Amino acid sequence: MRAVGWEVVIGMEVHVQPTTRTKMFCGCAIAPLNAPPNSHTCPVCLGLPGVLPVINKAAVEACLKTAVALNCEIPRHTKFDRKNYMYPDLPKGYQISQYDLPMSHDGHLEVGERRVRIRRVHLEEDTGKLVHAGDRLHKAWESFVDLNRAGVPLMEIVSEPDIRSAEEARDYAVALRTLLRTVGASEADMEKGQLRAEPNISVRRTGTTELGVKTELKNINSFRNLYRAIDFEVKRQIEALESGHDVVQETRGWSDAEQRTFSQRTKEFAEDYRYFPEPDLPPLELDPAWIEELRRALPELPEARRVRLVSQYALPLHDASLIAAERELADLFEGAVRAGADAKPAANWIIGEVAPGGSVPTINQLADVVKLVTSGSITRDQGREVLAESIRSQRSAGELVAERGFAQVSDESELEAIVREVIATNAKAAADYQAGKKQALGALMADLKKKAPNANPKMANEILQKLLQ
Amino acid sequence: MPLSRDQVRHVALLARLGLEQGDEDFYAEQLSGILRHIDRLQELNTDAIPPTAQVVEVAATLREDVPRPCLTQEEALANAPAAVDGFFRVPSIQEEA
C-alpha cells in the first residue's frame, strides 16, 4: 500500500538453514520433519555436562558462498560468541552465535531497481522446539521440549533498513531464496522452516529522516504472508500515529487465521545476553585462497543472469528480471531457446503461462509449444491446452496436436474456399466493408472462426481482405 | 564498588538463582568484598593492551559434514527429571504468575 504522506522503512532479518547433513557443532544428522521427538540428539546438542562444540565445515562453506554471492566483505578472522539466556528450548543456556566478528559484513543484493545493503551474514545454531499443552501459549500450564532441531545450523542474514514497501520486502525474500538456491547454500523452503523472514518495520512522515519506532514481526511462513503481515502492520502503525497514539517497540506475531499481527508477551525485563567469546572454539581463520576458490566455483548469480538475458536475447529488462528471479524459470527459458524457440515468445510464454501456474514444463514441452504457435500451426489457445496436457500426461506436443485435430489449416487454396463461403453467407457485411466500413471485417472473421476453428487466423484474414478488394 | 540490594536482585534474576531469606545481604556483602579486591585492576592502564580470550594459539579445526550415530530417544531422556511421550516436560513457559 502507499499511504500518502508516510514513508515505510523495513529492515529484514532472515534465518536460513544451510544445506548440511549434520548439525552445526555435532555429528547428529538433521532430523526429517516427521521424526519422533528427541530422536536426533547426542550429548553435544543435548547440552550434557562435559561436551564441546566442533564446527561443521559444510555450514561454514555455505555461509561463505552466501556471503560472496551477496557481495560481502569476508574478514581474515572470525569467531563465535555465547549469547546467554535460559529457556527450555536452549539446552546449554546459551546459544553459540557470532557477535562482533561475524563471518562476513557489508554486502548488497539488487532487488528490482533497488539495492538493499546487507549488514552481515553470520552463523549460529537453532534452538529446539516447544510444544505447549493447550492450543494457546497463554493458557499453557506445561510445555514439552523436542531437541531434534537444537544445534541445526542457521545463517542469519541481516539487511540495512533499505526496503520501502511490503512488495519490496517480499521481492527481497524471493530474491534471497533464488540466490541461496543458485549457489547451493540452502533449499530455502519457507514452509519447511528453512527460511524464516523477520521484518523490522517502522513508518515516518515523508521528508523526515529520523527513524520511527519499529516493531519486529515473527511467525511468518510464506512469501504471501510476509507481504500481508507487513501490509497489515504498516496500516496499523500509520493509523496509530494518525490518531495520536504511539507505536510501541515490541515483537509482534502474525496470525494466519486472523490475518493480523498481535503483540507477543513483552518480557518482564529486558534480557541482557551477556555476549562473550566462546572459549570452547578458537578463532576461525578464513584463508583468502579458500574464499577465492569458492568464489570461482559459484554459478552465475541471478543479477548477472538478468543482465545477460537482456544483452544476449534482447529481452526487455522487465522480462529478464522476472525470469532471472527464479533459477528454474531462467534455465527453462535458455533451454527452450537452445531447443529452437524464439526468445521473446518463449519469454512471453514463461511469464504469462508458466510462472502464474503451479507446474513447470520440461524444456522440450515448452519449446515445442512455442514453436508450434509461433509458426502458426496451432492457435495460442490451443497451445495453452497442449502445454497443460503435455505436463499432465508427459506426452509430446506433436502427438497431442494430431490427436485433437488442432493442426491449423494453412493451405492457401483450402483457406480461400472457406473464405469464399463466408463472403457468400455474409453478403451484407462484405458489402459494408467494401463501402468503407472497416469494422465489418470483424463479423466476417467471427463467422469464419465458427465455420473453421482450425483456420490459420492470420492467413485467413489476409485472404479475406484480398478477396474483398 | 559495593553491590546494592537492587543489583543483587537484578543479577540473581539474570542468573536464574532464587533468593531466599538472607541471600540478598549475603551476596551484597560478600560480592562487595571480592569486588573491592578486584577493583585493583583499575590501577593498570590497559588502553593499548589487547584482550586474551584464548591463551594458546590453536586455529579452529573444522569437522567434515559426516553424520555420527545419535543417541536413541530412550538414551536422550534417560536422565530427564520429567519426560512424557518422548518429550522433556517443563512447567509453563508463561512468565507472569
Add this chain to the structure above:
Amino acid sequence: MTLDPTHLTISELRHMLDERELSAQELLGLHLERIEAADADVKAFLRLTTARAAEQAQAADRALRDGTAGPLAGIPMAVKDVLCVKGVETTAGSQILKGFKPPYTGTAVQRIFDAGAVMLGVTNCDEFAMGSSTENSGYFPTHNPWSLDRVPGGSSGGSAAAVAAGEATFSLGTDTGGSIRQPAALCGVIGMKPTYGRVSRYGLIAFASSLDQIGPFTRSVEDCALILQTMAGHDPLDSTCADRPNNVARGLHDGVERIRLGVPREYFEVKGMESGVRLAIQKALNTLEAAGAELVDVSLPHTDYGLAAYYIIAPAECSSNLARFDGVRYGMSEQDAQNITEAYMKTRRKGFGAEVRRRVMLGTYALSSGYYDAYYLKAQKVRTLIKQDFDDAFANCDAIVSATSPTVAFPIGSRTQDPLSMYLCDVLTLGGNLAGLPGISVPCGMSDGLPVGLQVLAPQWREDITLRVARAYELAADMRVEVALVD
C-alpha cells in the same frame, strides 16, 4: 622399604604384574581393602565402582597373560567427580547433578581405560571444582591423610588424598587455578597440570573453559609423564586441543645441568607465605643448584593482579557454563513452580552450594550490560599482561620454580567464612592457568609435619622441561612419595 603394593609406583607395580608376583585382581583386592580401612577417615571417594573395577582387572589379567597388555594394565586408579564416565554417576561434587549418569565417557578417561587401567571409583571435589579445600563438596569434606583435621586442598582433594592414603596408585584431577597442584602439595604427592590444549577436555564438566585442564596425581615423576603421555594428544571432539607432537617424556632423565631456573621474587613475597614453606623451598632450590641448575632472578610484575583477573574470568565463564543446569534434561528439578522461570530459580537455588552461587553471581555481574568493559574485558587485558610477564621471564630462564602453595594444609573450617582468604590459596598457581603453562608440584619436605610442594612451571608445550626438572629434583633429593598411614 615396604613392599606393600598400595605404596608403590606404576612402574614398580607393572614389574610385579609382568613377573606374575601379583595379579591385577589381587592388586585390586588390596586396594579395596585399603579403601575399606582408610576411607572412612579420609573420605576421598564419593562412590566406588567395584563391579567395573573387577571386570577391568579381569581383562587386565587376561591381557597380561596374552601379552597384549597396555602400559597401564591392571593399575588401580581413581577419577575426579568432574570427568564423565559412561554409566557411572558423575555429579561434579554437586547436589544438582545427583543421580546423573553420562551416556558417554570423556576422551582422557577413555584413553586411560584403553591403556588397561582399573577404575576404583569417583573422588570427591569442591562443587564444580570451585574451591581450594574440598570443603565446598556438595556431599562431605575430604580429610588430609597426613592430618585428618586438615583439608587435603582442592578442588581435586579427593584425588590427591586417595593417592596419598594408598587408596589408588594414581588418579585424575582437573586444574583451573591450581586444583591439581595445590592439593598435590598439601597431600605430599606429585600433581601436574599440562599446557592448556595438551589434553582433551571432552568429558570434563566445565568450570572455566579457557583455564581447565585434566592432569594426573602420581607417586613418581616417571609415572606422571606416563599418564600424561597416555591422555595427551589431538581429539577431534575438542577444538581447543592441539594437534602437535606429543613426546612429553623426552629427556626425562637428562638432569638439570646448565638448566636455568627462574626464581620470581614476587612469588616469595606473597601475602601469607609461611616461613616453613619458604625454608623448604629454599632447600629444594639449593638441591637443584647442587645438581647443576643455574638459579636466576626473574620478575613477574603483575602477580598482584593475577588473583583479581582470575576471579573475573573464571566466574564469568562458569556463570555461562553452569546455565545448562536447569532441571530440564538431567539433574535436580523443582517442578513445583508456577512457570519456568520460577522452576529455574528454585532448582538452582537448591541445587547449587554457596560458593557456586557466589561465583555464578559474580560472573553474571561481570558480564552484564554496563560492567563488561570494566570487569570482563579489563580482566582479559590483564591476562595479556600476565602472559607477557611469563614470556619475558622465560626469555631468561628455562623453567620457573616456586612454592606451590604459600601454606601447608590448614585446619578444616578455618577459611570457609572468608572467601578471599580461600582464594589466596591459588595465588602461586593461577598464573600458570592464565598463561596456559604446564606446571607440576613435587613434594619437597615437610613443615610442621605437613608436606610442602615445589612448583615447576615451563613455557607452553614444554612439559618435557617441567618433568625433567621435577625428575632431577626427585633424584637429587632422593625423594620418594610416601603413603600417609592413616590409623
